[in-house]
Structure formats: structure tokens, C-alpha cells
Amino acid sequence: MISPLASASTIRVAVAANFKPVLDVLAEQFEKKHDARVLVSSASSGILYNQISHGAPFDLFLSADDERPAMLEKNGLIVPDSRKTYAYGRLVLWSHRDQPVTLKTLEAYKGRLAIANPALAPYGAAAQQTLEKMNLWQGYQGRLVQGASIQQAWQFVASGNVDLGLVAKAQVLDQPKNRILDIPESYHAPIRQELVLLKQSKEPKARAFMDYLLNDTSQAYIASQGYRPAK
Amino acid sequence: MLSAAVWLTLKLAFVTTLILMVIGIPLAWKLSTMRSRWCPVIEALVGLPMVLPPTVLGFYLLLAFSPNNPIGQFWLNMTGSTLAFSFSGLVVASVLYSLPFVVQPLQRSFEQLDHGLLEAAAMLGARRLDRFINIVLPNTRRALLLAACMGFAHTIGEFGVVLMIGGNIPGETQVLSIALFDAVETQQFDTAHTIAGGLLAFAMTLLVVLYSIDRRGSLR
Secondary structure (H helix, E strand, O other), X not given: OOOHXXXXXXXXXXXXXXXXXXXXHHHHHHHHHOOOEEEEEEEOHHHHHHHHHOOOOOOEEEOOOOHHHHHHHHOXXXXXXXXXXXXXXXXXXXXXXOOOOOXXXXXXXXXXXXXXXXXXXHHHHHHHHHHHHOXXXXXXXXXXXXXXXXXXXXXXXXXXXXXXXXXXXXXXXXXXHHHEEEOOHHHOOOEEEEEEEEOOOOOOHHHHHHHHHHOHHHHHHHHHOOOEEOO | OHHHHHHHHHXXXXXXXXXXXXXXXXXXHHHHHOOOOOHHHXXXXXXXXXXXXXXXXXXXXXXXXXXXXXXXXXXXXXXXXXXOOOHHHHHHHHHHHHXXXXXXXXXXXXXXOOHHHHHHHHHOOOOHHHHHHXXXXXXXXXXXXXXXXXXXXXXXXXOHHHHHHOOOOXXXXXXXXXXXXXXXXXXXXXXXXXXXXXXXXXXXXXXXXXXXXXXXXXXX
């Protein structure tokens, strides 16, 4: 199906797993308009950062945070000025039980709460900040079930093992609206998702794909998928 | 924080090994003497975790532990807490996960046992349990030690299953392999080196001890 010639224009993208479904759609649209292939690799931002630091051959890196891109910039591994915000993550409170959720739910709740690991995932850090802001962090110690990623926090609730979780809005788009509460963005630092163009990239179309992700049409699609757009 | 993970890992391995020896010895004996056509099926079930990716086991356990499921529901009613994200849940998972590493060496050793000894003892009037405790167990001491060590070591290194059902709760489910994963993910390579190096040294030491016992044949 794919001719050897086509591989001349292959853009290799490393993407944080939470954004992969969105990127897949945008990549497919880009492929239709441009004569290029987009090869998507997904893992957690931490794993991808380690891979890139050790020479993994990617052109673009879409991180789930702004820390790893900043570290790559500091280490001189990216094209200068290519570090851009492509989306802001949105934290929501999500209940597995069929009952409306409010901020009061979080205060009165006595069971276990699923969050992403604050040390690993920006959604986890935002969850911690939210609980601290509400003076609930101490009370939740020993009752926090931490996933290695926000996907895993979602999975803990989705499988019914935990009744309540602080997850990403993008994960619960298909869920009943009354079971989801948008956490006010003032409760935590912005979940800024940044991308970088890697210095080692030899693929000229990588920058075109980067610009494509930041254009208005792509940003509107990103916003429809549970994120706040970058602009 | 690291010492809590070390302690938890050792506790998990110890409890798991204890349970595995209690259920593994009779199970291995049964398998070594059974002549049913269902034998291969049971042996396959026991051996499954050796070839199954741990995440597959973890995924099914996550579903089984859920209160939406009869097993998870039963546990919740009995204890008032969920089986996932608890030490008990890790023990259940580890027992399943390490079962073949205990049962298989035992079964092989039981099969090689001189059954003439048992027949002689039977003719002299020794009952089954008596024969098992006074003939089978002393003659398979080395296999018993090997099985216990394999079960212990394998549980220490468990990762995929704990990642799926553990929930990374410090002091409860955050074992060393999870702490190592965290350290690598957050680029804390000093901590990662400490944990990984420690686990490597432990595994190497254990194997050297096991092989030297094997060479001397001192436990035969």
C-alpha cells in the first residue's frame, strides 16, 4: 500500500497518550491535504521525554505538560522558538454513580478518589492543587488511588472500582452530563500542553504539520474534544 | 518513602510465598499423582501466568475486583472495602501470578520421587498424611526451598499486575517496581539507580545461593 518513495516524507510524532485520539484525526486530515505520512507514537510524556533524550528519531513532540518541553529546550534539543502551547487540559470531577455531582460532593465524599499521580501527570498535579485549594488534601490522604497516568485514573472509575475521580474532560465526553463537574480553572495552575519541534528533525514538512495543529480549524476541533484551545 | 516501598514489597512477597506453599504443595502433589484426562487443562491453568502478559492478568483482575462483579461485590460485602487498591488485592493477584513458579518445581520433584518408599511405608501401616510428612517432604526439601525462593523472587519483581490494580498508594500498594517506574517517569535517575541496582543485587544473590545449594546437593 505504501510505496518506498512515500517514506521520504514521513513525519514522526511522539504524542502524550491522552492526546492521541485527537491527534490521529488531525493527522489523517493533514495527510489528505499534504503529500505526507504522519507516524504517531504514543506513551506517557515522561517515557517519551526519556526516549527523546536518548536519541529517539521523532520530528515533533506533543507533551501533556509544559515541563518536559521546557527541559528539552534547556538541553538544546529543540528548534529555537518552536515551543508552543497547543491545548489546555480541563480537569473534571466524574462520578460512576448515577447522581449529580457538585463541589459539595467532593467535600462530603468518604470513599476513595481516583486521580493521576501528581508527580507524573499534570492532571494529577491539578487534582492535588484543587484539593489543596478546597482544604481537602489532608483529609483525602490514604484515600487517593493514583494512576500512573490520567488514562489509568479514568480506568479505575470506568471499571467501577472507584466511585469518584478527577479526570480529563476529554475522557468523559460521552458520559451523562449530570455526573460530570467542570473544576473551576482558577482552582489549579493551567494544564498547559506544549509541543516542540526537535532539532534532530530532517523532515521539512514537520513544521507544516506543527503550524497545521495550531491553525484555527484544528484548534476548533481540539476545543470540541474537551480541551481549551491555545488561543 | 523508599523504605516503606521496600518493607511493603518484602511483606507482599513473604505473605504470598506463605500462601503459595500452603496451597502449592497439595496442588503439586495432586497433579503429580492424578491420572485424569483433565490433567493437561488444570496444568495449563496453573502455568498460564508464565506465558500470559501480566497486564492481561491485571486487566481481568481489575474487572473481577470491581463491585459491579460478583467477586468484587462479595468482597465488598464481607470486608466493607474494595479488593482493588488494597494489600489484600495485591496478595490475591500475586498468588495467581507466582503460582506456576512454586507448583512446577514441586510437581517435577514429586514425580521423580521413589514411589517404592511410599509403598513400603504403606505396607508397614503408615497413613497417607504420615507418609507425606515423613517421606515425601524430607525427600523433596531442595525442591521445596527452590519453589519458595522462586515464588518469593517472582513476587518481588511483579510490576504489570500491580500497575493495573494497585493504584500506587504509598504504604499499601506502592511496591518497589512501581516506585522505580515513578522514578524513571519523573527523571529521578538517582532514585531509579538505587532501586534497580538493589533489585539486581537481590536477584543475583538469590540465584548464586540457589545454584550453590544445587551444586552441593546438600539438601537432597
